[in-house]
Amino acid sequence: MSISKRLIINCGASRVTAAVVSSQGGSLQIEKLVTEDLQYDFSNEEAILPSVGAALKVLAQTHKLSGKATLIIPGNQVLTKTIRIPHIEEAKRAQIIAFEAQQNIPYPLHEVVWDSQVVGDDGVETEVLFIAAKSNLVDDFCGYVSAAGFTAESISAATVLDYNTLQFAYPELDDDVLLINIGARSTNLLFRNPEGFFVRNIQLGGNSLTQNIADSLGKPFVQAEAVKHKFFAEKHGYSEDDSGAQLLNSCSESFMRRMSQEITRSIVNYRRQKGGAAPKRILLNGRGSLLKGLAEQLSITQKVPVEFFDPLQNVTLDGSIDTDIDVLRMQTSEIIGEACRGMIPDAAGVNLLPESIQSAIAFAQKKPFILIAAACLALVPLPAWLAVKSAHSVYSEQVRVIQAGLQPLQSSQAQIRDYQEQAEVASEAIQRVEGLVNSKSNWIQFFAELQESLHLAEDVWLDKLNIVREQSADGKSSYEVLVEGQLLVREAVNSAERVDENVLSDQLKSLRASFEDSEFIVSSHSPVITWTKLHEGLNVLPFSINLVVDPAKPL
Template structure:
């Protein structure tokens, strides 16, 4: 009998698929499967997410779900770190993540999957997504009524499918998508992952470029040609067949390069077979080409090999979309095997909001219990009122004493506020000291970038804004520029615009500083064109006081 159920939504570049899986007697059961193609200009990435929302609404998919993010949104990196135990493991991996993820960790949502551990070193797969991109993906599915519980990475899910199907070791799992292809070299004690920037859209763009058509026209032509609707067109066939061959050669080259890199990482066997999956793997003659090019046997991955399919599932639709379900199955495997590979890239603030939403019913029940607990006291309310009247007379007798104490507390509070203001002033001074140092370092760096310039004087001017009353800071700078282009022997040949360009470039570099807001009062003294004197005022950003 089926127990727990899970809704999984795969947001690919050209389609959205949704499946509901259950577990029965330790085996996956596919209870529902829907897919919807995305109708937008694939050459415009910004149009993708709105179309995802439209597709989910058309499919009528709602409720809590796990979202699979496509490779085009992800950054993956395999690293090796020293073997450590317990809580230090996360600390070491975070340190390495800061060095290997090319963004500030505060700007990304990231997670990791341990690939192998020999007791000396751990092999770790880092996977990250820009936080803004994850927020936009969540907003797109939420607009259709879907509540994202987690975001997994498509890059590694085919590995779970491979293990669940019980296939042989040392094989290549090649999932060819629209914009990227995910390659996994799978073995029992580890894997090698790489995203290859080649997919079905690459072929479409190549056809568009060679025929001088738009991307949309080329995509329509490609699909009709593969469906044998325009085989009689020799011109179209020549363009498409030529670009198909180029795409297959590029995939073959990337596979060879990746396998060489894979074998460099350790003593591993050479892969002996390729399993194809993904919509792009349906390109005609691709399997034959790869078998000849890579000298391996090539088969299509049957992701549903060990999955029971419920009677209500559209069998024709499922058969037509068989290459598109491997990632859905890979995520579903985590229902029966918690140790299966996977990550959660859901932004932390959404995780917190989801956790609060789960507690909300309990909080409402608690509030109701508290409200009901007050009912018995209502019966004694009348008696208590008379007692309160007597207490009121006693309180009024004490009022003068209480007023004196209240005035004393008010005076004490005023003294506390005065001391607090002084402390805040000292804190501001400490922050100001730090910003002074950072500002001088910033100015020094920018002057070194400009070359042939030096400052004679730097003066800080502090004034209060007459309207807002806030403190304003300005830096008055004077200095000199060495104009190497000026030849004293040929002064008439000198172009004064050179000096103007240098002054403008220097001022522009200063206004790019995080400490400065604008500039004003720029003056120059051209009396000595060889050594050009200048002065100007920089307005400090109020958020960075000095």
């Protein structure tokens, strides 16, 4: 059976733990496990991501880790809601979950990356665990992961992974159990029963105790953290009667009371929502659970046995891992929960990796096959190309022979062009001569027609005749003959007022119509009559007429 190997990185609030985990059949082995503490002011939430990025770079450089990795983000970075929806087919479930979730979360749905996990279904209603993270936080997180040399294959939420670890480490467990995982910033409560599980994340963790100590001692958070570790690790010089020791013990008792109250409140909430029994057993995990007296305090307040959870049951450790086994038990639960997802029935898990990045990863996985397919397609025309290349050589030789025979023909062609140009020049000259000859005979006939029109009109003579030649933009020529003359007015010898101008105009219009009867004229403009001389007492009426010449019979 093949061995599956994965790199899983748990990015907690106080440290980053990376593990190379291999699985074969039903067995799980941690081949490599390294941890890097985060260096930042734990009271400054905005410093978390840059510190995680720096720790990832150290892991990559110091321990030679890189490539695809499954990332785990802590419960305080995600929003977890339990919602109930009608029992419907799985294909339509996501749409109903999105609608219900929008009514229950404080952010617009488009501002978060979300996924869901079914935790119960009675055939009427489906109980769903909705888990979301702010999109900008996930995008920034992916940027730091990429900058460190890792490729985010998926992003899981630590909130639900303890359920998988509990199933894998305690396969025979069938009681109602509460698993409490106390981290630096928050505590994850996992209620497990034979029907499923219930999750609640409370914002109370080891940093809450540190802040209480800092406030009580009047010291900065970083110094208070150092004092806390020394005191509770019993590496201090305080006696039991020392005021400093009493103050630190008071802070510890206050923290345990708050933790007990939150757990009691969560149990009540769990029983109200699930209608189940109270847990019969409490399991503790996480470095915060090592606080002296906490297990005893919870056993007294909750009236159930309290013991430490061992996630390493059924897990093999590589011999090269020299970390203390008790320390490993406190920091590997989420990693094992992610590693065994494919090895247990009804495993819990979500993927908060944005769809755009998932699509890019899917495309990258397909890229080798696409390149192979492209190469095969590129080779398809190879036989045809070889045949074309062979034919090209034959055709090239034929072209060379033809070009050699073309040289004398091209020389003759140039001489033929010269003769053709000379012939065209001679043809144009002949056409001009023919035009002059034709024009001379046309003018004689045209003048004869003008003379006949003047004779028929009587008392009319011409003083001037001009030729107007024009050429339009399209290259066509137009010809007009402008005739100017005078009409003798016999009726106006004694008085100009008695002259009937309409009669004179009609007489000139008749003359114009007579001109248009010529075969050389196609139309004419209205006569332009000058009445000035007639009004001055002279018996003549000057006029001018534009005659349009037929282009087919030019003058």
